[in-house]
Amino acid sequence: MTQTLEIRPDNPHRKAGRPRANGVKASTATRHDILNAAAALFVARGFAGTSTQAIAAAAGLRQPTLFHYFKTKDAILDALFMLALAEPLAIFKRIEALPGAAPARLYAAIHADTLSLSNTANNVKAVFLLPELGHPRFAQARAARERLIETFARLIAEGIASGDFRPGDPARLARLVMSLDEAPVALAAGEAPAQARMVADFALSALLIAPERLGAIRDEALALMSE
Amino acid sequence: MTQTLEIRPDNPHRKAGRPRANGVKASTATRHDILNAAAALFVARGFAGTSTQAIAAAAGLRQPTLFHYFKTKDAILDALFMLALAEPLAIFKRIEALPGAAPARLYAAIHADTLSLSNTANNVKAVFLLPELGHPRFAQARAARERLIETFARLIAEGIASGDFRPGDPARLARLVMSLDEAPVALAAGEAPAQARMVADFALSALLIAPERLGAIRDEALALMSE
DNA sequence: ATTATCTATAGATCTATAGATAATGC
DNA sequence: ATTATCTATAGATCTATAGATAATGC
Numbered sequence: 001m002t003q004t005l006e007i008r009p010d011n012p013h014r015k016a017g018r019p020r021a022n023g024v025k026a027s028t029a030t031r032h033d034i035l036n037a038a039a040a041l042f043v044a045r046g047f048a049g050t051s052t053q054a055i056a057a058a059a060g061l062r063q064p065t066l067f068h069y070f071k072t073k074d075a076i077l078d079a080l081f082m083l084a085l086a087e088p089l090a091i092f093k094r095i096e097a098l099p100g101a102a103p104a105r106l107y108a109a110i111h112a113d114t115l116s117l118s119n120t121a122n123n124v125k126a127v128f129l130l131p132e133l134g135h136p137r138f139a140q141a142r143a144a145r146e147r148l149i150e151t152f153a154r155l156i157a158e159g160i161a162s163g164d165f166r167p168g169d170p171a172r173l174a175r176l177v178m179s180l181d182e183a184p185v186a187l188a189a190g191e192a193p194a195q196a197r198m199v200a201d202f203a204l205s206a207l208l209i210a211p212e213r214l215g216a217i218r219d220e221a222l223a224l225m226s227e
Numbered sequence: 228m229t230q231t232l233e234i235r236p237d238n239p240h241r242k243a244g245r246p247r248a249n250g251v252k253a254s255t256a257t258r259h260d261i262l263n264a265a266a267a268l269f270v271a272r273g274f275a276g277t278s279t280q281a282i283a284a285a286a287g288l289r290q291p292t293l294f295h296y297f298k299t300k301d302a303i304l305d306a307l308f309m310l311a312l313a314e315p316l317a318i319f320k321r322i323e324a325l326p327g328a329a330p331a332r333l334y335a336a337i338h339a340d341t342l343s344l345s346n347t348a349n350n351v352k353a354v355f356l357l358p359e360l361g362h363p364r365f366a367q368a369r370a371a372r373e374r375l376i377e378t379f380a381r382l383i384a385e386g387i388a389s390g391d392f393r394p395g396d397p398a399r400l401a402r403l404v405m406s407l408d409e410a411p412v413a414l415a416a417g418e419a420p421a422q423a424r425m426v427a428d429f430a431l432s433a434l435l436i437a438p439e440r441l442g443a444i445r446d447e448a449l450a451l452m453s454e
Numbered sequence: 455a456t457t458a459t460c461t462a463t464a465g466a467t468c469t470a471t472a473g474a475t476a477a478t479g480c
Numbered sequence: 481a482t483t484a485t486c487t488a489t490a491g492a493t494c495t496a497t498a499g500a501t502a503a504t505g506c
Contacts, residue, residue, distance in 0.1 A: 016478040017484030049275030179410035206433035244458025
């Protein structure tokens with residue numbers, strides 16, 4: 001598992017096209033470069049606080065060139081939302097179909113979500129903290145993220161029903177878990193796995209009636225995922 | 228305790244001044260109204276995505292009137308940050324001086340922080356999720372918030388040393404706790420105490436080696452605070 | 455005389471479009 | 481012929497200032 005969110009070069013064989021004004025050889029994955037630059041800037045300055053000029057400059061382009069790759073500025077943010085959601089959505093779907101007990105599957109989901117988001121270049125996960133996510137024009141991305149939270153909620157409800165988790169409102173607990181996943185963290189290279197484990201351990205310890213089972217549940221979860 | 232963050236009317240006896248263009252009688256707490264309007268808009272649309280025109284309209288004023296109360300748009304956000312930080316900073320200072328054991332004091336801190344933020348009109352707490360908090364011009368607010376996180380970290384370190392909490396990196400755990408406190412939640416009226424309890428219970432359950440002590444710790448914490 | 459507001463507007467953006475241009479590909 | 485880029489710019493903002501105005505206070 002742990003497919004990275006690496007975006008494939010839009011056109012790996014590209015040679016045509018006017019040279020860039022800055023003289024730098026064009027990347028073969030300009031779209032990817034734009035998304036990376038935009039993610040870093042949106043997270044640092046906000047969406048409205050980042051001009052298309054700033055994104056273009058960070059990607060080594062003139063401002064109007066962005067509109068060759070994205071119809072509007074909104075479309076850039078939408079692509080980032082969808083990019084950060086694609087992998088967790090696929091993994092969660094798989095996890096929900098697995099046979100294991102609720103605690104191990106919840107551990108696996110939290111672990112995979114934190115890891116996938118941390119994996120992505122330039123902490124794409126932090127885009128979910130942007131207020132724009134709440135705007136109607138990004139309803140699709142918001143709905144996809146709600147599906148992730150609902151998966152957490154279902155697994156939590158299952159664990160409460162089975163007597164593994166302490167009683168509580170699964171929907172609210174699921175939101176707390178998601179806010180742990182999306183906690184803004186500056187990760188050095190290679191720290192993502194440790195962060196994923198810390199977050200999943202923290203969440204499961206909070207939910208379990210018998211937290212001394214954490215180690216066994218972690219092992220079961222990681223075994224589930226490596227199948 | 229639980230002093231609310233209610234802002235005092237800047238000038239409760241005001242009668243002078245040109246009438247408003249919208250005909251509505253001027254509030255006696257215009258500054259307060261502006262902050263409330265701005266908080267709701269910043270959280271919904273982001274800081275740069277909210278025009279001073281929009282804030283003024285929501286407060287029943289013409290756009291330039293804002294600048295009678297705040298020198299710049301930045302100053303509005305800065306006032307919001309400081310407003311949301313004032314109460315937790317005061318409470319944390321008190322808690323650190325209290326004699327109780329680390330778990331109860333940590334419980335008290337988390338509970339008070341979640342409650343204080345939820346108390347404030349218009350979910351001011353969500354302003355801490357705005358990317359602008361990271362900008363140098365808001366360094367003072369960011370530093371104040373870091374002091375809150377350091378209080379969590381000190382209490383967590385103390386609890387680990389005393390054998391109450393499971394081992395871990397106090398600084399990272401403190402950030403996880405803060406992200407629970409600031410989890411974006413739409414609270415109906417009167418739900419804030421339940422949310423504060425849920426967050427504090429969740430955090431302490433995750434940290435304690437013996438989570439069956441949670442009930443006793445909660446009682447101790449609430450007793451501490453009502454002294 | 456003081457206060458809180460207003461109207462008008464300068465100057466600085468910022469998004470997106472139109473259309474030219476300099477490469478490669480055939 | 482197609483592609484990726486460029487330059488130039490229209491039109492729509494948006495912040496903040498200047499200075500007038502309509503109340504109350506003395």
